Amino acid sequence: MHVFEMVVWIVAICVIGGIIKSYFDRKKTDRPENIMDEVMNELGLGEYYSKTEVDSFIKKFETMEKRIQVLERIATDKGRNLASEIDNLK
Numbered sequence: 001m002h003v004f005e006m007v008v009w010i011v012a013i014c015v016i017g018g019i020i021k022s023y024f025d026r027k028k029t030d031r032p033e034n035i036m037d038e039v040m041n042e043l044g045l046g047e048y049y050s051k052t053e054v055d056s057f058i059k060k061f062e063t064m065e066k067r068i069q070v071l072e073r074i075a076t077d078k079g080r081n082l083a084s085e086i087d088n089l090k
Contacts, residue, residue, distance in 0.1 A: 039058070
C-alpha cells in the first residue's frame with residue numbers, strides 16, 4: 001500500500017465516522033414533528049395563542065413577504081423591465 005492510498009483511506013474513514021456521528025447526534029435531539037410546534041416553542045407563543053392563530057399569522061406574513069419582494073423589484077427597476085411586463089399583461 002502506498003502512502004497516498006493510506007492517506008485517502010484515513011480521510012475516508014474519518015469522513016464516514018463524522019457523518020455517522022452527526023446522524024446519531026441529530027437523532028438524540030428532541031425536535032417537534034410539526035414545524036408549528038417548533039415555531040410556537042421558540043417564540044413562546046403557546047401560552048397566549050392557539051395553533052390556528054399562529055398558523056394564520058404565518059400565512060399572512062408569507063403573503064406580505066411576497067408582496068414586499070414585488071415592491072422591491074418595482075422600486076429598483078429602471079423602468080425597462082416593468083414597462084415590458086405591463087405590456088405583456090395587456
